Amino acid sequence: MNRAKPLSKGRSILHFCNYSPITSGIYPETRDLVLEELRVGYEAWIVDHVPNNPQRKDPACHDDLFRAGRVIGIEEFDDTQPSDLVCWHSFVPEKILQDRQRNLVMFLHAMPSHVFYNELYGQEPVLSYLKNVTGTLPHCHAYITLWPSHRPYWENIIEEKLLVTNPIICCDSISLKPDDAFDPGRLRLVVMDTWRGGKEPYYIMNAVQGMMTRSRRGELPFEVSLHIYGQGQGNIPPVWRTLIRRGLEGFFHFKGRDDPQHIFDTHDILLTQVGEIPTESRVIREGLLSGIPIVAGHANAEWTDFKHDCRDIEGFAGEILGCWEHMQDGEARRRMFTANRELACSRYDIRKNALPIFECYEEIFARSAAVQARAHPSPSDGSPIRWDLLRHALASDEAGDLAAAVERMAGADEAMSREEAVLRLLVDLPRA
Amino acid sequence: MNILIIQVLRMGDALQLLPLVQGIKEVFPQSRVSILTSTLGASVFENQPGVDEMFVLRKEALVKCVRDGKRETTISALHILEQDLGPVLSVEWDWIINFGYTFSSALLSYLLQARHRSGYSVTGRRQFLAKEAWFAHFLASFVLRQYSIFNWVDVNRKMIGLPRVPAPPVTHPQPDALSRARAFLQNAGLEERKLIGLHPGASGDHKRWPLEGFARLCRELKRREECGLLIFGGPGEKELGMRLRGLVGDGIQDLTGETTLEDLKAYLSLCTLLVTNDTGPMHLAAGVGARVLGLFFSTHFAETGPYGPGHLVIHPTLPCFPCQGTGACGHRRCLESVPPDIVRDVVLNALGIQPHDRMRMDHDAEAGVRVLMSGYDPWGYLEWAPVDRSALTLLDVEKLLLKTSWLAYTENGNMPEAPVEKSYLLSRLGAFGPPGDKEALRAGVLEMIRRLQEQRAMMEKACLGSLEIQSLCLKPGGEAARIKALGQDLEKLEGEMSLVDKDSAPAFVHELLCMMRENLERKDTLGLSTATIGVYRGMMRFSDLMIKRSRDMLDLLSHGA
Numbered sequence: 001m002n003r004a005k006p007l008s009k010g011r012s013i014l015h016f017c018n019y020s021p022i023t024s025g026i027y028p029e030t031r032d033l034v035l036e037e038l039r040v041g042y043e044a045w046i047v048d049h050v051p052n053n054p055q056r057k058d059p060a061c062h063d064d065l066f067r068a069g070r071v072i073g074i075e076e077f078d079d080t081q082p083s084d085l086v087c088w089h090s091f092v093p094e095k096i097l098q099d100r101q102r103n104l105v106m107f108l109h110a111m112p113s114h115v116f117y118n119e120l121y122g123q124e125p126v127l128s129y130l131k132n133v134t135g136t137l138p139h140c141h142a143y144i145t146l147w148p149s150h151r152p153y154w155e156n157i158i159e160e161k162l163l164v165t166n167p168i169i170c171c172d173s174i175s176l177k178p179d180d181a182f183d184p185g186r187l188r189l190v191v192m193d194t195w196r197g198g199k200e201p202y203y204i205m206n207a208v209q210g211m212m213t214r215s216r217r218g219e220l221p222f223e224v225s226l227h228i229y230g231q232g233q234g235n236i237p238p239v240w241r242t243l244i245r246r247g248l249e250g251f252f253h254f255k256g257r258d259d260p261q262h263i264f265d266t267h268d269i270l271l272t273q274v275g276e277i278p279t280e281s282r283v284i285r286e287g288l289l290s291g292i293p294i295v296a297g298h299a300n301a302e303w304t305d306f307k308h309d310c311r312d313i314e315g316f317a318g319e320i321l322g323c324w325e326h327m328q329d330g331e332a333r334r335r336m337f338t339a340n341r342e343l344a345c346s347r348y349d350i351r352k353n354a355l356p357i358f359e360c361y362e363e364i365f366a367r368s369a370a371v372q373a374r375a376h377p378s379p380s381d382g383s384p385i386r387w388d389l390l391r392h393a394l395a396s397d398e399a400g401d402l403a404a405a406v407e408r409m410a411g412a413d414e415a416m417s418r419e420e421a422v423l424r425l426l427v428d429l430p431r432a
Numbered sequence: 433m434n435i436l437i438i439q440v441l442r443m444g445d446a447l448q449l450l451p452l453v454q455g456i457k458e459v460f461p462q463s464r465v466s467i468l469t470s471t472l473g474a475s476v477f478e479n480q481p482g483v484d485e486m487f488v489l490r491k492e493a494l495v496k497c498v499r500d501g502k503r504e505t506t507i508s509a510l511h512i513l514e515q516d517l518g519p520v521l522s523v524e525w526d527w528i529i530n531f532g533y534t535f536s537s538a539l540l541s542y543l544l545q546a547r548h549r550s551g552y553s554v555t556g557r558r559q560f561l562a563k564e565a566w567f568a569h570f571l572a573s574f575v576l577r578q579y580s581i582f583n584w585v586d587v588n589r590k591m592i593g594l595p596r597v598p599a600p601p602v603t604h605p606q607p608d609a610l611s612r613a614r615a616f617l618q619n620a621g622l623e624e625r626k627l628i629g630l631h632p633g634a635s636g637d638h639k640r641w642p643l644e645g646f647a648r649l650c651r652e653l654k655r656r657e658e659c660g661l662l663i664f665g666g667p668g669e670k671e672l673g674m675r676l677r678g679l680v681g682d683g684i685q686d687l688t689g690e691t692t693l694e695d696l697k698a699y700l701s702l703c704t705l706l707v708t709n710d711t712g713p714m715h716l717a718a719g720v721g722a723r724v725l726g727l728f729f730s731t732h733f734a735e736t737g738p739y740g741p742g743h744l745v746i747h748p749t750l751p752c753f754p755c756q757g758t759g760a761c762g763h764r765r766c767l768e769s770v771p772p773d774i775v776r777d778v779v780l781n782a783l784g785i786q787p788h789d790r791m792r793m794d795h796d797a798e799a800g801v802r803v804l805m806s807g808y809d810p811w812g813y814l815e816w817a818p819v820d821r822s823a824l825t826l827l828d829v830e831k832l833l834l835k836t837s838w839l840a841y842t843e844n845g846n847m848p849e850a851p852v853e854k855s856y857l858l859s860r861l862g863a864f865g866p867p868g869d870k871e872a873l874r875a876g877v878l879e880m881i882r883r884l885q886e887q888r889a890m891m892e893k894a895c896l897g898s899l900e901i902q903s904l905c906l907k908p909g910g911e912a913a914r915i916k917a918l919g920q921d922l923e924k925l926e927g928e929m930s931l932v933d934k935d936s937a938p939a940f941v942h943e944l945l946c947m948m949r950e951n952l953e954r955k956d957t958l959g960l961s962t963a964t965i966g967v968y969r970g971m972m973r974f975s976d977l978m979i980k981r982s983r984d985m986l987d988l989l990s991h992g993a
Contacts, residue, residue: 010563010953038966041563043959069902069965076906081958366547385521385543387514394507402498402506415556421539426509428536430495 011365012043012082016096017089019048019056019071021063022257026109028282029146030089031065032170036354042361044070049091051075085361088140100139103364108145111279112153130157141364144357147279163360167280168350174289176341177265179334185222187211187324190267192229192260192283201228203297204271205243205252207313211321212248222324227253227267264290269323273310274298280348288344291337293327295320303343385418393423402427433463433526436544438537438551439473440491442635444712444736446473449531450480450719451585451739455597456529457482468520468540475693480603489516489540520544531588533570535560550592561951564591565842565970568947572940573735577754578827579940580732581835583814585739590842596812600740601721605698613698617660620685625660626783628653629700629717631708632676633669633688638730638757639709641770643672647679648772649707653779654683662703663688664696664713705782707775714738725778729766730755733804739814743806744778746770749822770801778803810856811839817863824864826876830937832860833985837977841970857988874989881982883938888975890929891945895968897922902961915957941978945971 015034020027030046037044046065048056051074055061065071079095086096088106096102110126119125133140142161145154151164189208193199204226211224236254244252260283264270270287274296280288280303287294288303296303297310308319327333393405406427409420416424435456439446446469457465464484467477470491477483490512497509521544530541530551538560541553552562562568570587573580589597605613617623630650634640653659661680663673665688673688691699696713700706701720708714708724710731717724718738726737726745732754733745747753748769755766780786804816815835836853867873901918904911930946932939948971952963 012959043963045962068969069899069962072906076903078906078958081956385514387510390510391507394503394510416542416554416558418543421543421554422510422513425536425539425543426494426498426506426513428534428539429491430499431534431536 010041010043011084011361013037013045013085013087013361014081014083015044015046015087015089016049016092017046017087018050018091019046019053019066019073021066022055022061026089026107029109029168030087030107031063032168032173032350033354033357034065034070035170036168036350037358038070040358046071047074047077048072049074049093084365102139104140105142105144105360105364106140108143108150108154111147112150112157127157141367142360144360146353149279161360163356165356166353167285167348168353169282169285169289169344169348171289171345171349171351174261174264174286176337177290177292179330179337181266182268182327182330182333184328187222187224187269188227188267189225189269189271189320190227190229190263191271192263192287193272193281199273201271201273202243203273203310203313203316205240207310207316208271208320209245209248210314210317212251213245216247223251225251225253226271227255227263229255229258229263260286261290264292267292268327269320270294271320272296274301285344285348288340288348291340293323293336293340295323303347304340383418385422390419390422393419433460434523435460435463435465435527435529436520436523436525436546437465437467438528438530438532438540439467440470440489440537440540441473441532441534442712443472443476444635444715445532446470446476447712447715447719448584448736448739449588450476450602450715451597451600452531452588452594453477453480453482454602455589455594456592458598459594463526479606479694487516487520489513517543529592533567533574551588555953557954559954561953562591563951563953565948566591568944568951569838571947572943573732575943576934576940577732577735577756578935579831579834579937580734580754581831581838582734583737583739584735586813597739600718601701603697603716603719605701605720606694609692609694609698610701612695613702617702620660622660622662622685626658626704627660627662627699627702628779628783629662629664629703629706629708629722630676631664631706631711631713633665633672634709634711636730636757638755638764638767639711640767641709641727641729642767643676643679645770645772645775646676646707649775649779650676650680650684652772652776654680656780656785658785659783661685662699664691664699664706665689705779707779710736718743723782725775725782727770727775728754729770730757734816737806737814737816739806741807741814744782744803744819745806745816746775746778746801746803749800749802774801774803810852811843813839817860821863821865824861824867824873826873826880828864829873829877829985829989830880830940832857833978833981834937834940837974837981840977841974854984854988857985861988870989874986877982877986877989880937881979883932883936884941884975884979884982887929887932887938887941888972888979890925891968891972891975894922894925894929895965895972897925898961898964898968902958902965905956905958905961937978941971941975944974 015030017026017030021031034044034046048071053073056066056071056073074093079093083102085103085105086092088104089109097104115126119127140160142163143154143158144163144165145151146165146167148164148166151162154162191201191204193201208224208226211220214220215222215224241249264287270283270292272281272284272294284294284303293306294304295316296307297316299307299309301307306319306323308316310316327336393409402423406420406423409417409423437449437453437456439449453465453467465482466485466487467473467483468487468489469477470489472492474486474488477486494509494512497505497512523545525544525546527548527550528541528544528546530537530549530553533552535554538552538554541549541551550564551567552560554560566587569582585597614623617627630646632640632643632646650661654661661684663676663684663686665673667689670689673686677684677686687699697716697720700713700717700722703717703722705723705725706714706717707727708717709727714724714726715738718740724738724743726733726743728737728745728747730753733747737743737745748766750766750769753766777786800822802818802822803820805819806814806816809815836857897918901915901922904915904918929942932942945967948967949964952960952967954960
């Protein structure tokens with residue numbers, strides 16, 4: 001049964017986040033959240049804090065949210081536009097931050113250790129900022145993280161409300177991969193992680209070469225290839241190619257970018273190195289939704305049966321081969337696909353996981369005296385109807401003309417008073 | 433949670449609400465469910481298990497005072513309003529649900545304090561609207577009634593997000609009323625008979641089957657020893673009941689004006705069948721689990737028919753059906769077009785006395801009738817299927833397409849798989865007889881596709897226009913003249929879109945678009961343009977769903993029908 005509480009439909013929510021559907025990062029998570037907010041009846045927009053962002057100018061980078069008119073550039077944004085809530089994802093202009101009339105929640109996307117090391121090595125002092133402002137930003141009503149494994153780290157820094165939810169994904173965004181492309185003679189491995197510290201496929205590239213060599217020698221009855229998305233042929237630093245044994249170059253393919261669904265559909269096993277805390281990146285969530293088997297390079301990755309510390313490259317390679325062997329049986333393979341998708345839907349479905357976030361929003365709306373009710377604004381703020389005023393208004397009209405009384409009560413007021421509403425009610429009741 | 437339901441319409445509307453009230457209580461069992469209703473409505477909700485508290489607005493008294501038009505009586509009306517609304521105003525409601533569609537119900541919602549509101553309301557800027565898409569569909573059906581598809585119960589439950597409502601019975605007679613009813617029937621020697629209730633009255637003469645029709649039916653039925661006949665009606669229909677009894681003679685019990693609502697409930701719960709015009713007691717009968725045969729002349733059974741499976745309706749197949757009592761046709765042939773022998777056959781079949789294959793139907797195109805039975809479709813919505821294998825028409829096909837497309841649009845990915853929908857369409861098409869002119873039907877569907885495509889292209893143009901307005905709004909400092917010019921272009925385009933044949937599915941799509949646009953809150957130009965874009969995109973998606981399904985339908989018609 002549906003036990004969801006009704007939401008304050010029509011509330012406006014601004015998400016400050018850079019628009020980057022192509023280069024991934026925070027944007028896809030924010031986009032999914034905005035789409036879910038729109039679905040349940042909130043009015044939500046993304047405000048791109050990158051001025052004149054080229055990705056907004058390029059039609060090839062326009063996603064559905066952009067085309068729906070829900071992405072506004074900061075250079076075009078009118079900062080006097082009121083809103084019921086501001087969500088801070090990557091950057092918020094100072095003027096917005098200082099406006100105490102606005103309600104604020106901050107989303108903590110990054111891995112706490114990355115934030116620390118960035119600051120340690122001279123990048124943005126985010127942690128210091130967080131430590132200093134907690135307690136002094138009275139209109140920041142909540143800090144939200146989508147990663148339960150980050151909780152103990154943030155709890156050392158955030159003193160106020162820290163809401164921890166589960167990772168999110170729209171289960172309709174990726175469909176189950178078909179089984180018709182499977183070829184037991186070709187093992188097509190794929191890597192899709194974003195290239196940044198610790199997630200570049202260094203260990204993976206080392207691990208797969210043993211298999212490739214054995215395959216070339218005929219010791220394995222299938223060809224092994226590694227397809228690496230995220231960096232194209234033209235911009236891969238030369239040092240990466242030094243990792244590749246002579247003669248194996250043709251089995252490594254640096255592919256740049258492609259549609260994730262197409263990638264999952266046309267490859268066999270997704271490999272991922274995983275950071276020091278094995279959180280499920282977007283690639284992993286999307287991969288699970290597609291059903292593609294995943295071999296994780298961290299022994300504590302809960303979301304796959306195939307995992308091994310990738311720094312032990314031979315052991316990691318053995319795990320890949322174990323997964324491939326399991327896939328030889330058609331029934332078992334299809335069961336793996338289905339089981340992965342079921343896992344993704346049960347763990348990450350945004351329709352479920354966004355509910356605590358919306359409950360947080362609703363608490364803020366209910367609490368805030370500064371909220372402008374937009375759904376069905378009513379001056380029903382507790383102030384009593386002035387019945388005496390109404391009686392006087394009617395008594396002073398000899399003819400008892402209700403319609404005229406309505407006009408007089410309305411006067412030049414833009415907003416309808418409750419007294420005017422009462423008179424309109426009397427006018428309409430006989431017609432109803 | 434404190435929930436308030438506003439329902440201050442007529443008694444029939446209140447009765448139709450009963451499954452919804454029960455449904456809300458089932459989903460929110462810990463909540464306190466209250467109703468703000470009129471005096472007539474109070475008799476419906478009193479003793480109703482799902483209702484924790486009732487607030488009565490003496491609407492009838494208020495209307496009387498206001499209509500009087502004098503200053504003193506208007507002030508009296510104000511006094512009544514203050515007294516009746518006082519207790520409701522003092523509560524801070526968590527959720528107010530307005531199931532009405534009148535300005536007064538919207539104003540009531542506005543006046544009360546609430547965290548959340550569903551249904552029709554009014555903004556502080558005096559704009560009457562409802563944000564729910566299902567409400568827009570409901571309003572579109574008001575305008576183009578021949579395209580009514582969903583029962584009002586289903587529309588309202590989807591509006592507030594209820595997955596389902598309880599199956600009948602949703603209301604039960606009080607034990608003492610039931611005892612009284614049984615005692616009466618025993619005294620009348622009817623306790624072993626199949627009881628057939630008859631309700632010859634209705635709130636307007638455009639809804640009333642001629643009394644002679646009822647009389648002929650009763651004269652035939654009373655010859656059947658297994659049948660017992662009861663006439664029902666309110667105090668204002670006593671004369672009608674007496675006339676009917678006079679026409680029928682002995683062998684029929686006239687209870688018009690003799691029953692309270694509780695008594696009526698009790699009798700109806702003992703009836704095997706109620707034969708009735710479109711009335712409040714029709715919904716009461718459905719609510720207590722009695723079977724109904726509804727006679728519909730100027731109102732649409734899809735919208736206000738009895739809610740639940742196994743009910744029957746008969747309606748004329750005139751081109752002007754349903755007129756909602758406007759009488760625009762000038763002839764009122766609908767009332768004369770339902771032959772009593774057809775009603776008799778349907779009644780006897782419903783009682784199990786006459787097998788189905790002996791049902792005779794007149795399929796004359798000018799003044800034929802259709803007989804339909806209610807059931808639930810695979811998605812839980814009430815629907816009506818012909819039991820008489822009447823010929824499939826373009827309107828039938830259009831309504832099937834509008835329905836499945838609307839469900840796909842609103843369910844947003846939660847629809848059952850495509851094979852379920854295809855199997856459903858095949859079974860629905862199979863319930864009809866072959867079309868009179870198969871080629872004309874195909875041509876009609878092709879023409880509809882062509883018009884839908886044209887319409888969609890115009891929507892896309894309007895969407896791009898709105899997007900341009902939005903972009904200009906976001907730039908501080910102006911271009912007001914350009915925004916105004918674009919707004920005028922948009923109005924002109926919308927004018928062109930409205931030039932669509934009124935009796936067509938694209939006309940319904942256009943009406944839906946208009947209703948969605950009208951229900952956008954007119955705040956700042958930026959917000960409005962953004963919301964407008966959303967509506968156009970949504971309706972383009974709906975058009976795409978219609979076009980695809982229409983093409984699939986052509987295949988089904990070729991191979992399946």
